[in-house]
Amino acid sequence: MRRVVITGTGFYSPIGDNMADLRSSLEQMKSGIRFMNEWSGVNGLDARIAGVVPVSDFSEIPRAYRRTMDRVAMMCALSLKRAVAQSGLDVSQISAHKTGISFGSAMGGLETLFEYAEDVSHNSGFGRQNATAFLRFMSHTVAANLAVMFGVIGRNIPTSSACTASSQAIGAGYESIKYGMSDVMLVGGGEGLHYVEAGIFDSMGATAIGFNDNAQSASRPFDISRSGLIVSEGSGALVLEEYEYAKARGAVILGEIVGYATGCDGSHITLPSERGMEQVMRDALADAKLNPEDIGYINAHATATPKGDIFESIAVHHVFGHNTPISSIKGYTGHMFGGGGAFESIVSLMALNESFLPANKNLETIDPACAPLDYIRSHRETKVKAVMNNNFAFGGINTSIIIKKI
């Protein structure tokens, strides 16, 4: 069976866009969530805080590519540029027939879509609309634009399953290589912040309320006083390669993806199912041919919603018992939606390679309704051989990724 390794990563997040800053934020337990003065003119929002990537200059991307990119595609493009640079792949290898791409986001280019809809409705109709607007907001804008910018001619698998968009992209890349369709896959995803997302999750009662004047404490996975998620933005990109291909060209291998599974609850559109979560973890372990005790760290999805964290903890307990260290990093970042799966996989890779297990930020009192697990309260310097990253999305879509040292 063909093996799949990671040879490059890149990301933007509210707590850093490089490994040193990311680790520093996690060590110091600094959150990237802040009050959004920019939303002061928006009526009816309960949660006025968000996780923000403090970057606005994307002029590094040539205009010919940038003109059809919304913020989400630009963050993904520069994340991938860094990942490719780290991998050492050259232009001919990126443009080879068996190099493909899989990227996703929950919303496409939401900022552009909203501006477009507003302009059509209130101002210009369709007479004076830019030809490039659709290309910036379409649901597969990230995968389409990145393929053009990087000159990819192999498979292109856009994903759009909300919170599992980029973890499914990693899975699509992993399976493409494992089953021989590709030698290299450029994978990941992202999300651009917009107040519409905060409003959407407000309407569903899913955002954290009562923390507008205390942003650092707002996102509280597994804590008894959690009240919901915080919307945020960011991106993550990984270069995946077939092991022999990477070895032959002398690439530095960062880790091996040994297991992946995706599954579906098939029960409720928003309410997660512990059965579905449990199954996807068991399926990933089976794919990896590993036992639960082989996993040294679990990066939880845990968005700090009242029910989601409980179901997830119970599912983890069913599979692992109570001894496997677990943390969610959404206490630092908020919920990056389409970017979360890829970014959290990169954090999991960091845990593996730096023997650094990040803590659950804002976990003061564990909710007694959550299952008894080894919740990490302050970061640990612990060597681990394999890590699991879990993500769960509306529609009951579940993913589990296992990464191992090579």
Next chain:
Amino acid sequence: MSSEVFEKVQEIIVEQFEKEPSEISMDKSLVEDLGLDSLDMFDLICALEKEYGFHFEREMGSSIETVGDIVGQLERNINKA
């Protein structure tokens, strides 16, 4: 009027397509010299429509080759108005 309209067209091309003002003159081909493609042409016409408040017929776009062609079209529309 030609100079005034040219300056506005130049300003829009500079801003929208990240060109230097010195690159733009009446005889420059939008595609060959300035590197615009079909999407850029639509966006240029859109920006001009917003600026001048009238509608370019779709076939008009295909008859435009140079910066001077745009300036000429704009002047004819301004004179008609």
